[in-house]
Amino acid sequence: MSQMSTAPKAKITTPMKSKNVWGDRLNTPFKALGEHIACDLPGGRAMFFTRRGGVSGEPFDTLNVGLDTNDYMPAVEENRERVAQLIGIARDHWLEVKQVHGSDVVLVTEPPAPKAKKVEADGIATTLADYAAVVVTADCLPVALIAPEGVAMIHAGWRGLAADVLKKGVETLREAGATEIQAAIGPSIGVCCYEVNTWVHRAFMRYPRGTARLSNHAHLKNVARLQLQHAKIPLDMVHDVDICTMCAPRSLFYSHRRDYGADPKDTGRQASAVWRVADDARDDD
Numbered sequence: 001m002s003q004m005s006t007a008p009k010a011k012i013t014t015p016m017k018s019k020n021v022w023g024d025r026l027n028t029p030f031k032a033l034g035e036h037i038a039c040d041l042p043g044g045r046a047m048f049f050t051r052r053g054g055v056s057g058e059p060f061d062t063l064n065v066g067l068d069t070n071d072y073m074p075a076v077e078e079n080r081e082r083v084a085q086l087i088g089i090a091r092d093h094w095l096e097v098k099q100v101h102g103s104d105v106v107l108v109t110e111p112p113a114p115k116a117k118k119v120e121a122d123g124i125a126t127t128l129a130d131y132a133a134v135v136v137t138a139d140c141l142p143v144a145l146i147a148p149e150g151v152a153m154i155h156a157g158w159r160g161l162a163a164d165v166l167k168k169g170v171e172t173l174r175e176a177g178a179t180e181i182q183a184a185i186g187p188s189i190g191v192c193c194y195e196v197n198t199w200v201h202r203a204f205m206r207y208p209r210g211t212a213r214l215s216n217h218a219h220l221k222n223v224a225r226l227q228l229q230h231a232k233i234p235l236d237m238v239h240d241v242d243i244c245t246m247c248a249p250r251s252l253f254y255s256h257r258r259d260y261g262a263d264p265k266d267t268g269r270q271a272s273a274v275w276r277v278a279d280d281a282r283d284d285d
């Protein structure tokens with residue numbers, strides 16, 4: 001268990017440098033890494049990928065990492081390989097779950113068996129060095145939890161948030177020994193675009209009107225902030241990149257709500273990953 005108190009020494013790699021597509025849009029601690037977004041916090045790094053830089057054809061163009069989509073799977077595999085290259089963590093060291101819009105968060109403290117079947121859950125916490133927790137989204141919130149003792153990546157849509165998936169994520173990371181946790185909310189649907197029916201509003205009745213519930217819209221990012229605050233993470237430790245997947249340019253993000261046709265599997269998924277990084281292993285980028 002000594003591993004839980006020692007941060008990994010692995011050197012992090014710097015993905016390709018290219019034109020900054022973000023302009024001055026990224027707020028600290030988020031920063032551009034090529035056409036993607038990185039967020040360094042004490043204990044780890046999160047990366048929130050766009051849909052750019054992959055090989056998939058329309059309508060999955062181009063960096064679709066969703067295995068449960070109607071895309072050509074060899075293209076998805078190649079895209080995943082590219083993400084692995086960019087984060088510097090091979091695919092057999094990715095920790096993934098079968099996402100089911102629930103609130104279970106798994107804690108991984110031992111390297112999983114090769115080809116282990118994915119469990120149904122919506123978050124992965126880990127103390128392992130050189131492993132990345134990865135979720136895929138297309139409007140739902142990818143939320144990274146980072147602490148010097150471990151990291152977690154959570155997939156949080158309205159159902160997961162209503163079922164307290166972020167609270168579970170924080171509790172799970174605390175079980176792993178984490179004390180000072182910071183959170184990073186990646187690109188996801190904003191209140192601007194998230195018009196909902198009364199069912200969704202009802203799911204958030206315990207959150208204040210005007211903050212989480214606004215006329216016929218739901219503010220999932222505010223729900224996330226409030227849920228993290230209830231889990232005793234101070235608000236200044238919660239960082240939101242504040243980018244909406246639906247009204248950002250189509251070439252940047254998959255948006256289930258914007259793009260889905262008859263079959264939801266016709267929308268691609270972008271990747272979000274988090275892994276442990278010792279402060280003395282960071283390079284300048």
Ligand SMILES: [Zn+2]
Nearest residue numbers: 192193244247
């Ligand atoms: Zn929007």
